[in-house]
Amino acid sequence: MHAFINAAAPWLNEHIKSFIRRHVPDVEFIDDFDEFPIGSETVFQWCDGWELNQNFAALNVAKNGLINAYPSSDAIARKDFLAAVVEYWAAKRPESSIRKHVPLTVRLTLDYAEYVDEALMAADDLSLLCSLEQNENKDPQDREWWILKPALVDCGAGIRLFSTIEELASHLELAENETDDDDDDDEDEEEEDERSEEGSTEVETPSDTEKNKDSSFFPTLSTPGLDTLDGLVTATGTLSLTKPPKSQLRAKKPQYVFKAGGRIPSAQMRAFVAQRYISSIPVLNQRKWHVRAYALSLGRLKVHVFRDMLALLAAEPYAPPWENPSLKASLTNTALQDEEEVVANESMRDFWEMDCGDAESELFEGRPDWKRHVFYQICGVVAEVFRAAVWTMADKFVALDKCFELFAVDFLVDASGNAWLLEVNETPAFYQHGVAGPMALRLMEAVVCVTMEHMGKARVGGREDARVRNRFVEVLDETAKLGKSNITEIMPM
Template identity: 30%
Template sequence: MAAPITALVDYEDPYVRPKIVAALRKQIPDIQIIDAAPEKGAEPERYLQWSDYEKIDWDGLLEHKSWLACAYIIRKALIRKHHLPLTATHWTTKHPTSILTTAIPTSIHFELDFAEFLDDALDAADAYDLRASLAANTDLPMNERKWWILKPGMSDRGQGLRLFSMEEELQAIFDEWEPESDDEAEGSGDEDGEGEMTSQLRHFVAQEYVDRPLLVGGKKFHIRTYVLAVGALKVYVYREMLALFSAQSYRHPGEAEDVEEVNAELGGHLTNTCLQGAFTDPDSVKTFWSLDLPQEKLEKVFKDIGEIVGDLFESAARTQRVHFQTIPNAFEIFGLDFVVDQDWKVSVLEVNAYPDFKQTGKDLGSLIEGLMEGTAKVAVETFYTKEEVTDERMVKVREVELDGW
């Protein structure tokens, strides 16, 4: 008789922990749930660690094949903003017909410690496409320019995002972040995480901005897609996706008086609900399939998302094995953000590990419950029964056989 499965659910998020526990008990009724790690050497034979990343016993996981964990050790090929475009480029170089050739907006990664060295940083990054675009904008009116968005590579929750269309505008952003004195440097950064020293952020991505997004009710939105990666390697897209809306109506940046006005009106451009504060609309989060858009178009978007996810994860697994290390006894849920333009082209914006599930809000909590149930079936139950357990909500988009496993 097989030893019982013991699950350490040491997850600090009070919103999601009960959903994990309920899902495990529903799928594996005799599972033993604990909330604190056992003494070293006293761990159970069949041991699931569904915990915060920092609390996972990686040495034990690599030693015991009957242990299972909810994260991979290394996955920065996907979750770092400056690694993601490189991962896609490695794939499209060998697969020029891949959907990834058009699914990631042109992105330039550069490193910068101090604002005065921006010119050198762009030279070092071979930022030809960026500089050519900004130069071409010089004599154009605001509404005819190609716009770019600056993203600090190591920040999250939408912090530090800025729009720009000229090199002097980019320079002004970094000048704004630069402290005026050593004393100011020690206390840099405000309560919202803005105004951080350039040297603290260091890694940046300048990405071509999708300035003609598909709108619903006059507002911009992005799609939050949950992706489950299992073992080494199967990849699933959770069909029940979210649409997260901007706080304010969208206005093309070219309609503003100047770039200062553009960045003062980011509420119409940023769809990260954690940034909205007092402007948060009760309807800022909806289910994707409830959007007032043609059903056949929604199905096409979902199909494209599946193809993008499949190629992206296969690229990371095959071409970036130093920066994306899968193992048979691990799984992980990622949150991917997509935007759709007015021509229905789908672009992936970023990949998040340990995504913020609270973005669903109270009314859509059942969506996360379904995700946890699907994960308990496809990742946990399958691992311990050695028989593939399926869930119609979890759509397999790729299976990759990697050498060494």
Template identity: 30%
Template sequence: MTEIYALLDYTDDKSYVQPLIESALHKHLPSLHLLHNNPTTPPLPPTTPLLTWTSYESLDFQTLLSNPTTNLFNAYIIRKALIRKHYLLHTIESYVKKNPGSVLKDATPVGVEFEVDYVEFLDEALVEAYELVESLERNEGEGEKGREWWILKPGMSDRGVGIRLFSTMGELQGIFEGWEEESEEEEEEEEEEENDDDDDDEDEDEDKATRSDGEGEEDIKTSTDDKEKKSTGIITSSLRHFVAQIYIPPFLLTPKPNTNNPSNIGPRKFHIRTYVLAYSALKIYVYKNMLALFAAKEYTPPSSSTLNNNGDDTSEPPDLSAHLTNTCLQSGVHDGSVIPFWNLPEFFIIDQTKVEEWYSQTGEEEKELVAGLFEGVVGVVKTFFGEKEEEDGRMVKVLDVDVGGF
């Protein structure tokens, strides 16, 4: 019997996710040999079957292409066309232009992508963003209830970092001005810390570098992370790619009365999370047991006053907990934030007859959307990596797809 090896080093939420992956692999491949990502581990012969499951940046695609029949990776070379917001928007737009009958045409909201380093260049960056600029100009003459709201997303960020809502050009400019001020404050803090280090006695420098320099770096990083989690701010000069999409009024569900949490009675926004397995070149599997991820607070329509997009330097970061369904942003315990999709009637007020019809429609649309999404990505980028199955046929990717709030 052929021995199979696996190099497993899941870096994101490692303590939680990696044991689950190991358990699944051992369940289906009892004779699997697990390897540790250790520099001292000798390389395996190229003829040995090897599954590598690690972060995208750590994958050696050259080795994969050199040994396509014995190596299996957990990501496609082209995966950034799926996971980076500005790449994905550009890919969908390019594919729909060539394939106007694609399901993707009506499955994604109107959006624009633009690139900006500093707020003074914002007007120049939006020269070709016609839909956005025209909408913001119309909003200037409307009351808040009649405005068309937009959602801003940094292209390279994740976990809800940098997401903002806006309805006027002034609000959009205020967002970037706020980020720029945060960046300047962080730079000043770093300069002060460097100056403090320079003032240390020379006879303590070597000892301090040996004993606590690493701890200092960790403390600074922790402080930055805590600030980022609180403000969800960004450094625009580092994340200069942005996507702005029309904020679609959500479909809301009202929780059933809960004696353990009687205050949780208001309608809440949610989105569906679907788990997808993409294998070889190209088979797509959609996991039927989807999740519904809910916002932490009762939904309230966006408004300039509540979102603090008013250019006030003293304003706190906007509270988007009624609008964002990212569970990573929800500190503390939130009962009912994640519900199995098929169990929604147990926890929310929904007409059962309507739900059965809704489930059936949603399931079919879900499959078409996911299939169209992968088809669109491959159709646009295949010229960059070739179409030979021996080159891309041994790659596998498990990912989650958020298909929008209802």
């Protein structure tokens, strides 16, 4: 077996390799993918999400192989698509568990603050518009609050709280910003026209050869505007078909600029969701928290939930948004905290070991097993969401036998003990600090065990192997129902 390990968290690479060696002692690790044998019959790849395009080529020809990503998992990972999946699935299944475990979520297409009214009226669900209009005549503490999330941006960027149309508009970019840019362009054009009319200065212009030399570029499938034949035909400049260096092959995320307390660059993003805000929650050391569970989706289609879970805490003491509008008090995303803050404030804790103090007496009327009950809810909701995604959006959740993917699934537990699904994150971050580091290692060991089992390479029979395998709970198996996929090759995007 040939294996290529280049995880998004580099500190895990050597650990993953050691876990693989326990099952396949003669595995050959390839550190440079350019040297990876394309004709290898058995391959295992664990790579950074940015490098997946070239890695699929080796998987296509392998008889037995696995790679740590599906060709598309947008139905799960994109907030607007996930909202659509829940809406479609629950519409015909009133008994579905996701009805009472997913907050009301409205998909929005937003651009400029001046057009918020039109965007709210154009939404598929008018619940948000009605709620905001009713809130106008209510005191802040009596309003129904909402949380705005960009559909494609992670790490808590661009999230805002609002309860009225005016508050929502205040979070979005103004159209006048673009108007100012247009005016500047018009002024530049007028100055150029004046210079050309005067003809007083003779300006040297580069030759056509020099122009072509300066504007030459390497077209790739990841180059914006060149992913279709029309783009290639209409492109200008000298086109070179030689392979560009790796630095140019690596796709880059759009660089959105989110200023603290500033307006969201909505003209660049457009896709948002507004989710009903849950304010009645138990606190941990006076801070808001949510549960992070890990779901492993394997092949076509088995889903497992990791038994160990994290409790992620906000940076500041919690108060309802009408009393404390600070996002650091309302958002539990650890990406909003510095590394030193996470360690000093113990913002990551073991869910099973944490002590909510007086809040525990409020959960399930003082039931001592409320954590176990929360875990059972999480298992059921994860199974239902993945089943819904693969059946309602098969084009946006492409489950193939040679693929697996690890997701971080975030749940908020309210004061009644109900677990609410907030979002699903692909390629989750893994930290070395505190309880998070050892938990990540246990997770990686279990993932390797389950994936090697899927490939028929797992070492079985030992007590230790069984213990590692049992860290995962299988919550869904749709293999027999989905049947065999007719996709035989994964092309680069």
